[in-house]
Amino acid sequence: xxxxxxxxxxxxxxxxxxxxxxxxxxxxxxxxxxxxxxxxxxxxxxxxxxxxxxxxxxxxxxxxxxxxxxxxxxxxxxxxxxxxxxxxxxxxxxxxxxxxxxxxxxxxxxxxxxxxxxxxxxxxxxxxxxxxxxxxxxxxxxxxxxxxxxxxxxxxxxxxxxxxxxxxxxxxxxxxxxxxxxxxxxxxxxxxxxxxxxxxxxxxxxxxxxxxxxxxxxxxxxxxxxxxxxxxxxxxxxxxxxxxxxxxxxxxxxxxxxxxxxxxxxxxxx
Amino acid sequence: xxxxxxxxxxxxxxxxxxxxxxxxxxxxxxxxxxxxxxxxxxxxxxxxxxxxxxxxxxxxxxxxxxxxxxxxxxxxxxxxxxxxxxxxxxxxxxxxxxxxxxxxxxxxxxxxxxxxxxxxxxxxxxxxxxxxxxxxxxxxxxxxxxxxxxxxxxxxxxxxxxxxxxxxxxxxxxxxxxxxxxxxxxxxxxxxxxxxxxxxxxxxxxxxxxxxxxxxxxxxxxxxxxxxxxxxxxxxxxxxxxxxxxxxxxxxxxxxxxxxxxxxxxxxxxxxxxxxxxxxxxxxxxxxxxxxxxxxxxxxxxxxxxxxxxxxxxxxxxxxxxxxxxxxxxxxxxxxxxxxxxxxxxxxxxxxxxxxxxxxxxxxxxxxxxxxxxxxxxxxxxxxxxxxxxxxxxxxxxxxxxxxxxxxxx
Ligand SMILES: Cc1ncc(COP(=O)(O)O)c(C=O)c1O
Numbered sequence: 001x002x003x004x005x006x007x008x009x010x011x012x013x014x015x016x017x018x019x020x021x022x023x024x025x026x027x028x029x030x031x032x033x034x035x036x037x038x039x040x041x042x043x044x045x046x047x048x049x050x051x052x053x054x055x056x057x058x059x060x061x062x063x064x065x066x067x068x069x070x071x072x073x074x075x076x077x078x079x080x081x082x083x084x085x086x087x088x089x090x091x092x093x094x095x096x097x098x099x100x101x102x103x104x105x106x107x108x109x110x111x112x113x114x115x116x117x118x119x120x121x122x123x124x125x126x127x128x129x130x131x132x133x134x135x136x137x138x139x140x141x142x143x144x145x146x147x148x149x150x151x152x153x154x155x156x157x158x159x160x161x162x163x164x165x166x167x168x169x170x171x172x173x174x175x176x177x178x179x180x181x182x183x184x185x186x187x188x189x190x191x192x193x194x195x196x197x198x199x200x201x202x203x204x205x206x207x208x209x210x211x212x213x214x215x216x217x218x219x220x221x222x223x224x225x226x227x228x229x230x231x232x233x234x235x236x237x238x239x240x241x242x243x244x245x246x247x248x249x250x251x252x253x254x255x256x257x258x259x260x261x262x263x264x265x266x267x268x269x270x
Numbered sequence: 271x272x273x274x275x276x277x278x279x280x281x282x283x284x285x286x287x288x289x290x291x292x293x294x295x296x297x298x299x300x301x302x303x304x305x306x307x308x309x310x311x312x313x314x315x316x317x318x319x320x321x322x323x324x325x326x327x328x329x330x331x332x333x334x335x336x337x338x339x340x341x342x343x344x345x346x347x348x349x350x351x352x353x354x355x356x357x358x359x360x361x362x363x364x365x366x367x368x369x370x371x372x373x374x375x376x377x378x379x380x381x382x383x384x385x386x387x388x389x390x391x392x393x394x395x396x397x398x399x400x401x402x403x404x405x406x407x408x409x410x411x412x413x414x415x416x417x418x419x420x421x422x423x424x425x426x427x428x429x430x431x432x433x434x435x436x437x438x439x440x441x442x443x444x445x446x447x448x449x450x451x452x453x454x455x456x457x458x459x460x461x462x463x464x465x466x467x468x469x470x471x472x473x474x475x476x477x478x479x480x481x482x483x484x485x486x487x488x489x490x491x492x493x494x495x496x497x498x499x500x501x502x503x504x505x506x507x508x509x510x511x512x513x514x515x516x517x518x519x520x521x522x523x524x525x526x527x528x529x530x531x532x533x534x535x536x537x538x539x540x541x542x543x544x545x546x547x548x549x550x551x552x553x554x555x556x557x558x559x560x561x562x563x564x565x566x567x568x569x570x571x572x573x574x575x576x577x578x579x580x581x582x583x584x585x586x587x588x589x590x591x592x593x594x595x596x597x598x599x600x601x602x603x604x605x606x607x608x609x610x611x612x613x614x615x616x617x618x619x620x621x622x623x624x625x626x627x628x629x630x631x632x633x634x635x636x637x638x639x640x641x642x643x644x645x646x647x648x649x650x651x652x653x654x655x656x657x658x659x660x661x662x663x664x665x666x667x668x669x670x671x672x673x674x675x676x677x678x679x680x
Contacts, residue, residue, distance in 0.1 A: 065458060065581040066567050068467050069314045069474075075457050087579050110312055111566045115580030137312050137566070141302060162316040164477065173315070187316055188475040 013154025016179035030236025036077035038086025049253035054264030062108035071191030092128035105132025174211035204234035224266025303491020308599035355511035381666030383414035389500035391418035394481035407462035408590030409441025411485030416450035426450035486530025487598030490569030505540020531598035548610035553592035556585030559612035589637035636666035
């Protein structure tokens with residue numbers, strides 16, 4: 001596939017699920033990376049580097065003052081981004097002008113969506129070339145208003161399933177989720193963990209028979225070995241804090257790319 | 271465009287809210303936990319089940335006479351209920367209006383917070399949870415929760431902003447004396463709102479064995495409803511006591527301070543069906559209702575102090591207990607339907623009111639309810655006509671604030 005075509009592809013509605021399904025149906029495992037938007041001067045270079053190193057899709061965090069689902073690492077990145085004056089608009093402007101080549105989804109908290117207005121936020125995503133949205137403090141019951149506007153413009157809203165989610169509810173969430181189903185790997189917030197929680201594979205094993213949508217596991221997946229372990233049950237993984245840590249530590253786009261390449265190699269071996 | 275609040279209700283929200291008929295004022299919220307447009311349950315999926323289980327447990331406990339009997343006994347024998355309503359003749363003469371105080375300052379631990387925590391701890395025990403998590407700002411709710419944990423023999427972990435652990439060292443020591451672990455929170459603005467975030471994060475990780483003992487009528491459903499019900503005792507008692515004092519009449523005005531809004535909600539619930547004018551007084555520097563706009567944080571839709579893109583702002587006042595950038599969703603609703611009004615008091619008039627009550631009545635108020643008093647002082651003889659009867663909830667005593675006030679006055 002030529003690069004320009006890939007870029008156009010990655011921005012059309014439905015690109016997220018299309019890309020992830022293609023990877024899975026190809027017999028491969030899905031790798032989704034997370035980077036906090038605006039966390040440093042070179043954040044966009046890091047995003048591009050991560051895409052080139054083998055991520056199938058990238059979550060762009062829009063920093064929020066009160067990120068209740070995030071642990072210390074993403075919190076630190078959010079604070080840095082906010083101190084640099086990052087806003088949803090500044091991230092959208094940067095992404096609109098960027099050539100990343102893989103589908104992008106924003107990950108943010110509902111107040112930023114609500115404050116902008118559902119319709120305006122959904123359209124801003126489309127204008128920025130972002131095809132998906134993950135709003136972790138917007139559970140199924142509260143998501144109706146946003147989902148309608150997102151659906152109307154083709155933005156794929158990814159919903160999350162927790163280890164505590166009962167099966168009947170998990171089925172409803174899977175049915176509503178677009179792009180992929182985000183399986184929460186452990187009962188806790190984002191952050192690196194020394195060991196992979198047993199719940200990570202359990203959640204994947206429980207969800208996969210429920211849906212044809214790709215099932216990816218995130219939160220607490222911190223290194224290539226853990227990613228590979230999760231992928232014995234899941235269609236793919238989401239790696240956030242461990243990657244953000246490399247950037248916070250000053251490794252820049254190169255360190256991010258090396259890490260993503262290692263993750264890619266890890267899951268490709270499954 | 272009018273924004274999401276004005277958009278068509280979604281199919282999901284519509285279905286969830288379809289319980290038939292308008293809920294009564296200060297009755298139960300809708301099935302989705304809404305008071306009008308406000309409230310709800312905006313939590314990560316990992317907490318949805320815990321909130322549902324809590325709602326179910328509270329519903330069943332609250333319908334169980336045995337639970338009420340046990341809670342009433344604890345509130346009487348341990349917390350010191352009922353608290354009196356006190357006439358304030360010297361202050362009344364000074365202001366030209368008749369002032370009655372509901373004396374939550376006389377409870378064990380010195381504020382209305384005890385009503386809520388004893389109820390939630392009893393509920394936690396009923397749910398088989400032996401560990402309490404709490405957030406605290408100044409430390410009042412943390413101290414109350416640590417007290418309840420000691421009483422029930424439970425483990426207790428209190429999250430407190432690092433700025434506040436420094437400002438309120440003595441309360442940190444109190445909590446530790448009571449056997450609680452106090453964890454300073456270094457994230458965000460390192461104050462109450464961040465302590466709530468951290469408590470929610472901690473709850474996600476320990477939902478199996480821990481109950482999150484939230485300190486006010488805020489947070490996701492069922493907290494705003496549950497905490498108001500646990501504080502209802504303030505209003506129920508006060509109404510009967512006022513009638514006894516006033517020859518069967520109700521006060522013309524009922525005034526309470528509003529941080530998250532729990533003492534005000536408990537107070538208002540006793541008077542919402544009378545002709546009393548209900549007033550909630552926020553700190554001028556933390557006036558979510560007066561200066562905020564609708565938004566979602568800490569699991570609820572309510573009025574919040576926030577910037578134009580939706581980042582939450584900090585609140586600042588002399589009273590840490592009112593330094594919260596939001597307020598309970600039911601207050602947003604009471605304001606929207608015009609049943610209660612919300613006003614502010616600034617630091618300077620609060621200090622004057624603090625001194626005034628101390629000198630005229632021998633009651634040193636906490637800085638929080640001094641806001642309610644300050645508003646009444648400002649309006650006595652103008653908006654509040656001379657000769658009116660005003661009941662103010664004295665939500666706590668001022669011992670905790672004496673050192674700070676001394677510094678401010680010298
Ligand atoms: C004495 C007192 N009053 C009022 C408040 C504010 O809380 P709420 O608005 O929930 O009553 C506090 C909070 O710490 C307090 O300590």
